[in-house]
Amino acid sequence: MEDLLILKNISRHISLNDQEISYFMSLLKEKKVQKKELILKQQQVCKEISFVQSGILRAFYLDAAGKESTIMFAVSDWWITDMFCFINQQPAMLNIEALEDSVILQLQKDSLDELYLKIPKFERFFRIMMQNAYIREQLRVIENLSLSAEERYDSFLQKYPLAAQRVTQKQIASYLGVTPEFLSTMKINKQKNNPS
Template identity: 65%
Template sequence: MYDQTITQHLRKHISLTDIQLTMFLSLVKQKEIPRKTRLLEQGQVCHSIYFVHTGALRAFYLDGAGRESTIMFAVTEWWITDMYCFVNTLPAMLTIEAIEDSIILQLHKNDLERLYNEVPPFERFFRILMQNAYIREQLRVIQNLSLPAEERYDMFLEKYAHVASRVKQKQIASYLGITAEFLSMIKRKKIETLK
C-alpha cells in the first residue's frame, strides 16, 4: 500500500506523530496513471507536486520547433513538478508524462502550504528535497558545460542505472543535450572498445 512507502520515505528525513502523518495522508490523492498520460501540460497552471509510488515519469520542455528536451526523470520514491511554476503558481514551462504505468500521490500547493503552517517538520522535509534538487541540477549544468558527451553518458549510467534501463534512448539523449544519433554512436564506440 502507498501509505507505507510514503511513510518510510518521509521518516528518512523527519519525525512525525501519527496525527501529523494522518493529516498528510488525508491531503494527498493517489492516482493510477497509464503510460503516456500527461499529468501537466506546458502552459497549464502548475498546482501540484507528485510523488512516484510506482512507475516512472519524465518532465520535458517542448521548444517552438517541436523538439523535446528531457529535464528530469522520476522513478519510485522520487518527487517531480515544474518547481518554478509550482512555487509561483504560473503556467508550466514543462510537460510531465508517465513513461510507465504509474501510481502517484498528488499534493496540491494549497495543501502543502497548510502542511507548512500546521506541521512544521514538512518545511524541513521540503527544504531538504529542494536543496538536494538544486545541488543535483547545479552539478548537471556544470557537467554539461565542462564534460564531453561520452563522460556525461557514463556518469548518467553510473548514477542512474535504474533509470537508464526504463527509459528510451532518445529521452536519455535529450536529457544529456545530445541527439539520439550521437548517443547511438557513443554506444557503438563503447561496444567496439570492449571487443
C-alpha cells in the same frame, strides 16, 4: 500499507507521529496514470507536486520547433514537479509525462501551505528536498559545460540506473543534449572499447 514508500521517504529527514501521518496522508490524492499520459502540460498552471509510488515519469521542455529536452526522470521514491511554476503558481514551462503505467501521490500547493502551518517540521523536509534538487541541477549544468557526451552518459547511468533500462534511447539522448544517432554511435564505440 501501500503508502509506506512515501513515509519512508519522509522519515529520512523528519519524524512523524501517528496523528501527523494521518493528517499528511489525508492531503494526498492517489492518481493512476497510463503510459504517455501527461500529468502536466506546458502553459497549464502547476498546482501539484507528485511523489512517484510506482512507475517512471519524465519532465521535459518542448520548444517552438517541436524539439524535446528532457530535464529529469523520476522513478519510484522520487518527487517531481515544475518547481518554479509550482511555488509561484504560474503556467508550467515543462511537460510531465508517464513513461509507463504509474501510480503517483499528489499534493496540492494550497495543501502544502496548510501542511507547513499545521506541521511546521514539513518545512524542513521540503527545504532539504529543494536544496538537494538545486544541488543536483547545479551539478548537471556544470557537467553539461565541462564533460564530454560520453562522460555525461556515464553520469546518467550512475544517477538513473533503473531509468536507463526503462526509457527510450531518444529520451536519454534528449536528456544528454545529443541526437539519438550520436548516442547510438557512442554506445557502439563504448562497447568496442570495453568488451565484457
